[in-house]
Amino acid sequence: MGHRVVDNPERSRFEIFEGVSEGVSEDASEDGNAGGELAGFAEYHLSEGEIAFIHTEIDSRFEGRGLAGALARAALDAARERGLAVLPYCPFIRGWIGKHPEYTELVPAGRRARFGLA
Template sequence: MEPQVIDRPEKSRYEILAEPDAETGTETGAETAGFAEYHLSEGEIAFLHTEIDPRFGGRGLGGLLARGALDDARARGLRVLPYCPFIRGWIGKHPEYTELVPEARRARFGL
């Protein structure tokens, strides 16, 4: 199974599901490999904290999670407030996502 990003609004977070043993080909079922917590309010989504389980480290799942969450925010027409350092840094490396951050607030986030 390819990693999958899903919104869990009841938990106020996006989660990335992945196989823990992808390198060995062992089929153990998908697990929550990480998450990006958010607060949703009045057309804005504030990303607060992102975390990847160390067992899944080094596989690029953090970037996949950021891209999936930001693509969903874009599709929903939400303005993004990247308080989370990981999401903020990821947007900085992928300028095509800068437009999601309100122009008047970009300087506050160093974007």
């Protein structure tokens, strides 16, 4: 069993599901039905050319499995693919970017200092 991250634009969040059967794609599904059990989410606000991450939460039953990091990576990869600038208001996403400098470029250079990423 594994995990899967999907974008749920109706709820303005990326969701991570645990317990997804082997062979099920980890790509976002159009209907938001990922299979498995909802383990957490990263809320965002989308505006012209930007995605602001505002809150990330993992259910306590799923803590310690690396799901928050997998969720952050998938959400940031999706933002990169869509050409969106990232505004990491969420402390978890901001900290994760700080530990993975290859994602710093997603935050506009003029705004990095505000997020402690200069």
